[in-house]
Amino acid sequence: MKIIYVFLVLLASEVSAQNFINPLAIPPALTGNHFQLNLAPSSKQFYPGINTNTLGFNGDYLGPTLFIRDGDSVKIDVVNGLVGETTVHWHGLHIPSNMDGGPHTIIHPNTTWNVGFKVRNRASTCWYHPHPHMETAGQVTLGLAGLIIVNDEEEDALNLPRTYGLDDFPVVLQDRKYDANGNFLIEALGDSMLVNGTAKPFLDCPSQMIRLRILNGSNARIYNLGFSDNRSFTIIASDGSLLPEAYSTNRALLANGERVEIIVDLSNDKDNSVVLMSYGSELPNNIPGGSTVGMNGNSILNKVDFGIMQLNGLSQTTNPVLSIPTTLSAHTPWSAASAALTRRKELTGQGSVGMGNFSINNQLFNMNVINDTVFLDDIEIWEIANISNLAHPFHIHDVPFYVLSRNGNAPAPHEKGLKDVILVRPNETVRFITKFENYTTGETPYMYHCHNLVHEDDGMMGQFIVIEKPVSVSEIPLAKKPLLYPNPTNKKLYFNNEDEPIISFLIFDLTGKTALEGTIKMEKNNSIDVSLLENGLYIMKLKSANKTYHYKFLKE
Ligand SMILES: [Cu+2]
Known part of the structure; x- marks a missing residue:
């Protein structure tokens, strides 16, 4: 009983004390063209003396960061050492549907899934996680997720921090809730934070420009990122690419599945500290994490500002990056006029963060129903209209997209790069444009879905096939x-x-x-x-x- 008591006290002090006492774990980097990922049960002490049951890729929690390069051919051997079935999805990568790891591509226990694909992505931060039908939230909550860093020539040529673990850091944000034994509860919202699987993390940084590759790997919580001293930072990348232009701001809203790369200037922070925060008090009620009420959605982190991670400024590295370019990346989005059609998807239903009857076009996901048929090489506009009462992050597999408009307005500067998840708030309509190129689907469809993992598991998902355009x-x-x-x-x-x-x-x-x-x-x-x-x-x-x-x- 004593252990449990101490544990609860630790959690209760999460918000107020903001004591950052554990060095941030940096997932190991894997390079080359042939990777192996072993999924296995494990356990980990996130808090001293308390063992939490976990799942991990090649370790006790999360997985290694895979470094891949545009144009390379990559092989990944995925070994399922779990008790049950799983799938592994490469979120953000434009690859054939039978390699995409959606719910149809099941990896049975004690079998290996051999993945092979050519990298056709811009420099970006992508990620991988299980995608089994109705069990995604459970497996991700227990620890199955990892980052993929894609490099390309355009990014190579820019003066940006890119030394992994030195001035370029992965930051996987997850909120978690524990039962009395210290095991994870599979719920929408947690009441304490893990960053890269580290509770109460601090990160020792050189006092210069540093790069944070931030993933919202949480089931449902949306973060309103900023710093404790309200300093500005620079957004350089969205989900699927660098932005056309660096964008200076003091807030970044990050929905589930989204990634943002930011540059933080710590050049005046030697022997100083600053805390990465989520300014949850500024979120409206209809954004998960912004409301203190709701079934299955209560959490002491809701509607409050809380610290996520402390950055400590140390000495500079030998060749520090002290300024970054303004112009980053060349983009020529497809014109709306080039689209073959506009496909409208309504985010439907009513409910709360962790439960409800949310669906897409009032249809729940059915493994045996193909919801959409797309012609290879067609450019399409997808119009995502949220007529429900809650904000939903809409994610599409296969192809990244450009935002055309949000309620008729041109995209904000931080949404001008390629994206694969877009947050659509109630009463909002977002239009994006993309080209379904390179791959027809054969036997395996691609998915689109809400990336609130609880909503996804509950059926807020659809699937599409890509076929050759019929000849006359x-x-x-x-x-x-x-x-x-x-x-x-x-x-x-x-x-x-x-x-x-x-x-x-x-x-x-x-x-x-x-x-x-x-x-x-x-x-x-x-x-x-x-x-x-x-x-x-x-x-x-x-x-x-x-x-x-x-x-x-x-x-x-
Ligand atoms: Cu949703």
Whole structure:
């Protein structure tokens, strides 16, 4: 009982005392082109004398930082030493869907998943974490997450701090809640902080420009980052790239799954300390962490300003970075006019941080339903409208995007780089543009979802496939693919299925909504009556016993 009592006192002093007594753990760096990640159960003392059950990649909590480079071919062997199934998703990387580690790509216990891909990303801070259906929050809470640092030539050429662990530091933010035995509770909001798995951390820094690569690795809490003396800092990167221009500010709002790279000027801070804070008191009620009320959402860290980590200024390194460039990175976002279509996603439902009936377009995730079909090399605008009562961070796999507008306004300076998570507040509509290039999906769809891990596990997720743009009917060689004609049509679509009997069909519109479906009698020539469909473009899926064919047709 004595241990438990001491433990609770430690937690209660978290907010008020702000005593930063433990050196920040820096995850080991792995370089090269072939990595091995072993997932295994473990335990760790976050507080002295209290053992907490954990999961880790190659260790007791979190995982190593993987350094990869644009253009390189990379292999990762993922060994599942857990009791149950898992998947591992490479968040932010543009890679084939069967390597993406979504919920369909299960790694069974005691098996190895061999991952291989070519790096096609700009210099950025990405991360990896499990993505099993309905169990993501649980596995991430116990410790399964790690960073990926992508390098490229453009970033190499800039005078930026980039010596890992010396002037360039990973900062993984996680709030946690413990039970009376000191084990993690799988909940939306925690009541104490871990940074890189360190409680009450301090970081000894050279008194010069330092770079923090900050990941919000929390289940639901959103951080309003700033420093205890309200000093300005410089944002240099968003999720998927450097920003076009360095942006000086004294606050950075960081939602779940988002990354921000900041430069902090400590050149006048030798023998001085400054605390990285979350100014939670400034958050509105509808941002997780900004409200003191709500089922499954209570926490002593809510709606208050709290210290996260103390930076101590020590001596400078031999070649300190003392100033950074203003212009960082070249960006030419696709123009809205080049988009093939606008796809609207409504964030729907009502609830609180840790529970509710949140969904996307009023549809809960179903592993067997493809919500959207995208054509390879199409540029699309996605319009994310939050009509629910809570802010949600929307994340899309496969491709990073550029923000076009937020409630009609041009993106803020810190949202002008590539992103893969975007926070959408209630009554907000965010439009982003992206190009679905390089990869069709084959058997494995890509995901999009709310990155509040509790909402994601509860079904606030959808999936899309990327297929070759259907060629015109005249280009389809006979017998390879059933003929579909006439196209356009105003009444009936005929298809010839001499070689391979078609047994069913599904017609959906370009937003993925099913318009018509049915079965086909096995006869030589068949037709489908589409006269009741509204005029417009549709996708037709014809299924034989072994194959599925996709067509685009116009009803007029
Ligand atoms: Cu959500």
